[in-house]
Amino acid sequence: MRKKRLAWVMCCVMLLMFMQGCQSDDKQQENSEGTQSETEKTGEEVSHDSLTLLAISYEGDVYTQTLFKGVEARCEELGINYDAIGYLPDDGEQATARSLEDALAKEVDMVVIDSQHPAAAMGVLPQLFEQGVKVVSISDPIDMEGMTAHIGGDYAKRMVAGSTPMFEHLGEGKNTLIITGPEEFEACRQIAEGYEQAAEEYGIEVLDVVCTSGTGDTTTNVTEDAITRFGLDGIDSICAWAPSITTAIASVLENAGAKPGDILLCSQGGFEIERDLLEKGWLYSVSTQLPFAMGEKAVDCALEGVKTDEVFGTIDFIGEAATIDNYKTLDYDWLE
Incomplete structure (x- = not known):
């Protein structure tokens, strides 16, 4: 009797173990299927050559051209299909909207703009987000929910980095003139704010903040006007918003009889024309941007957004400021 009872108990135990084993196999299969589903969801298996990235930028600007050379090179390296739309700055607002509408029609996967x-872009971007397009702004930010990333960071921080060496050299009690771009552009306002912030920190008086259209002609006019108002001896330094107008400022100063170093200049960007100004002694310091690397990073973020839906926020790109003292030692392409 005991033997029969023991045999019956053993059969129950074996049956229970068999049932648990089946459940474990089913769970493992479910986990495997779940993992596979998640892989499909994150797009890790997506072939790069099935993806298309559309680059939208204005033409005729060396800095912007370098940004999108980085975008194009990274797409080529990764095997992503690359398309581009360029527009002239004077047609920027309407062209921004049209370019994004073209992106809708083209059914692209990623946009770098x-x-x-930004207001013109915001009118169209929600439709791109609905299509699942990953959008990355570069250099000029588009602050809007749904964006995958902004590459470039805060202009004000860059201006602080670029002007600090010059203001430290000048010392407290000196002055500066800030010449920025079109006042309707948020980037130009940030540039002026950054210069003002650094000037206040180092006890530098701001003589005036002057806006230009961004062209050499208007820069020439406002610089000549400043010399008339303050005199060459009344200006210790000038903070410029872009490489092209820095060249125009130096030309005006030279024509007015100033010599390199009489009035210190600082700028932002990082291009051959600024290297020339450093070598000649007109430019004291420049906040160095890394446009090619920024372009590459924009593609990386957009691609990761396609794969994982990750949102990166703002990614700063601020290199060490190049100065009249250190520019020969820095490892930047534009200084070679």
Whole structure:
């Protein structure tokens, strides 16, 4: 009797173990299927050559061209299909909207955009987000929910970095003139704010903040006007918003009889024309941007957004400031 009872108990135990084993196999299969589903969801298996990235930027600007050379090179390296739309700055607001509408029609997977007219972009972007398009702004920010990333960071921080060496050299009690770009552009306002912030920190008086259209002609006019108002001896330094107008400022100063070093200049960007100004002694310091690397990073963020839906926020790109003292030692392409 005891033997029969023991045999019956053993059969129950074996049956229970068999049932648990089946459940474990089913769970493992479910986990495997779940993992596979998640892989499909995150797009890790997506072939790069099935993806298309559309670059939208204005034409005729060396800095912007370098940004999108980085975008194009990274797409080529990764095997992503690359398309581009360029527009002229004077047609920027309407062209921004049209370019994004083209992106809708083209049914692209990713967009990298540099536009000084974010409001125009915001009118179309929600439709791209609905299509699942990953959008990255570069250089000029588009602050809107749904964006995958902004590459470039805060202009004000860059201006602080670029002007600090010059203001430290000048010392407390000196002055500066800030010449920025079109006042309707948020980037130009940030540039002026950054210069003002650094000036206040180092006890530098701001003589005036002057806006230009961004062209050499208007820069020449406002610089000549400043010399008339303050005199060459009444200006210790000038903070410029872009490489092109820095060249125009130096030309005006030279024509007015100033010599390199009489009035210190600082700028932002990082291009051959600024290297020339450093070598000649007109430019004291420049906040160095890394446009090619920024372009590459924009593609990386957009691609990761396609794969994982990750949102990166703002990614700063601020290199060490190049100065009249250190520019020969820095490892930047534009200084070679």
